[in-house]
Amino acid sequence: LADNVVRFENGLQTGFSGDVMKAELALHLQYSGITSLDNEQWSGSGASVRVIYDLEYGVGDLNVADAAVDETFRFNGDCLIQRIDATITIAPGDGF
Numbered sequence: 001l002a003d004n005v006v007r008f009e010n011g012l013q014t015g016f017s018g019d020v021m022k023a024e025l026a027l028h029l030q031y032s033g034i035t036s037l038d039n040e041q042w043s044g045s046g047a048s049v050r051v052i053y054d055l056e057y058g059v060g061d062l063n064v065a066d067a068a069v070d071e072t073f074r075f076n077g078d079c080l081i082q083r084i085d086a087t088i089t090i091a092p093g094d095g096f
Contacts, residue, residue, distance in 0.1 A: 002080040009086045033057045033064070049073045056093060063093030 001022060007015025015021045024030065036056040043050045055067040068089045076082040 002076055002078070002082045005081050005083065007084040007086070009088055015084065033059060035063065044072075047075050049075075058093060058095060062095040064095055065093045066091045 001018040003018045005015065005018050005021060006013060007021065015024075034055055035058045038054045038056075039052070041052045050070070050072045052068075052070045055069060056063050057065045057067065069086060070088075071084060071086040073081050074083040074085075
């Protein structure tokens, strides 16, 4: 991650620096409920890579939510992630 990397989720800025995003990944609080990641599709090359995938989020065996995620990662000249744009569509899981 570049030091000045930014992340946008559904148009709202949710990431403000490399240090903050690295800390979020290390603590993984918002990621700890992910129970599966499926249907990964990668495309692009060079300065822009797009990843589309599905997530299930839950507690134990209870599926609380499903999410379709479409992310584009843009890289700077040093091959560090400079910007992340994500569109996330959330639906209730089959546990509800």
